[in-house]
Amino acid sequence: MTAVTCIELCKTYRQGDQEIKALDHASIDIGEGGFVCLSAPSGGGKTTLLNAIGGLDIPDSGEVWIAGKRIDNLGKGELANLRLHKIGYVFQAYNLVPVLSARENVEFVMQVQGVPAGQRAEKSMAILKEVGLQGLEDRRPAEMSGGQQQRVAVARAIVSRPALVLADEPTANLDSKTSDALMELFVQLNKTHGTTFVIATHDQRVMGYAKRLIKMLDGRIVDDIDQQAA
């Protein structure tokens, strides 16, 4: 079974009298346990595609299937459930709730899921340690650097071990050392748990970790490279 299937996705934005094709008949197929990088210059449609895959945005046409289930025709409530239980997100721009500490942000999704407090604490402490934020658990986002905030977001995305993780430029605010550490963590999770990763990026280092590299331009898929063979 494939983890993600997109068939002929189109999405057009209108700005004034100009039409912008954010997705232009984009089709992809990602198998379970895939580790895929979406690479495109800024404005290439990465975020739009991730939002469509993640059930945040409905494409104008085409189909989206997640784990064998078609999702582009689901209602709002079902989509919310899907996002809550099946997918981990690292968003491009805004990730953390300002009034919650690092640990509370990491626990947020689990709390909404209804995971008991003891279990939540254990998992969140472990994952924060894994992303190198030990000792910063009680800091609010405003008391952390951009890179630290980004790692909290990553920790939240992977803490409940979703089958699919969508990360939109997760290393944008990180130095090369932390970027590497983060990517190694992703690779590790991919190996041990079979978690599928779809990572949008224009960072060459990140692409180096991917098993598969999908290149986009102006909303179209222009290249699909299997990097494992190489």
Added chain:
Amino acid sequence: MYMLRIMSTLAWRNLWRNHRRTIIMISAITIGVWAMIFMTALMRGMVNEMVRDGIRALPGHVQIHGRGFLDDPGINNLLPMKDEDVTASFDAAGFDAWAGRIRVPAVVTSERDSRGITLYGIDPVRERDITFVAGDIVEGRFLEDADDSGVVIGRKLADNLETELGKRIVIMSQDPDNEIADRGFRIVGIFEARLEAYETSMLFAGKSAIQKMLNVPDRINEVVVLGDDYRNVDPVVRKVTDLVGPGVEVLPWYEVDSYLGTMMTVMDGFVLVWMIVVFLALSFGLVNTLVMAVFERVREIGLMMALGMRPTSILLQIVIESLLLLLLGLLIGNVLAGATVYWLRDGIDISVVAAGMEMFGASSLLYPQLTAHDVVLANVVVLILGSIASLSPAWRASRYDPIEAITKV
């Protein structure tokens, strides 16, 4: 209820993000609640005084007459039972206080002038606990017993008649056979009342003396009973009705004096209107505060929704935030109002403005009265209407688009 937990945490923390705004809002709610409760207590205190005065001015809590007496009060509408039978049964029933009266329209004549009045033949010993007159004698003495051959009249009436303490007057009325019945009395006491009408229209004499004069020995036409609280007279009405049986009219004070009775009902309506008006003033601030708070949080609310939180949870979160504001305001407001009422428990001197109030029968010392009913009402009004008012900003928040929140850089 994990959801409730996280929603409350978020609501509480968000509340204190903008200290100043929150504190201003809580102060506004506090003042509003204080005004609702304290002003109501003042109004209640005023009405209380009026009703107590009114009741002391004669009605008692429950009255018994022959049927139709209120429409045609006079000597022809006597109670069917004898005075001494009434005494025996009412004494045995153990009321807090009660008294039998004979009450007829009459004309009083001095050497100079004459006036129409209501003549009360009373048992002064029993009336001491019921009417104001015994305590408000300013000259001379109150009647001593039912055989007393003196009368007590109001200061104003004495002035009108150009007579004074110690002088004689003649009272004239009709007996049951429509024959003129008259007799001379000496003025032994002069009373003052808060209402001028009382002073000009009431004249008190011994009950036996009047019975003799009107040629109705051993009969009365009014019995007055006092319970322990004017707000709770229904049990007394029932007890009296059981005691006297059918054939007579048993009326609570608010039917005897319908002006007083109406005032109580109007008061209840007025209290509710007052509370709602204060609340409406508050609600503008409340809704405004919430709209601003929600507007500032477009992104994090969108984020939470993007992560899978349902719109209803967002809505609830904002309503909880509003409830927290309201509860804090209510808590402080209730305490302040209670403290204010306690601080003024010895009464507020309103004699400066009292001159204008006398026509309402209010006294010049005002005792604010806090009732559980009013306090609960104020709290319920604020909580329920407050929740309703917060629904619109909360609804707006729950409609936010998560994409906007997470993609805008």
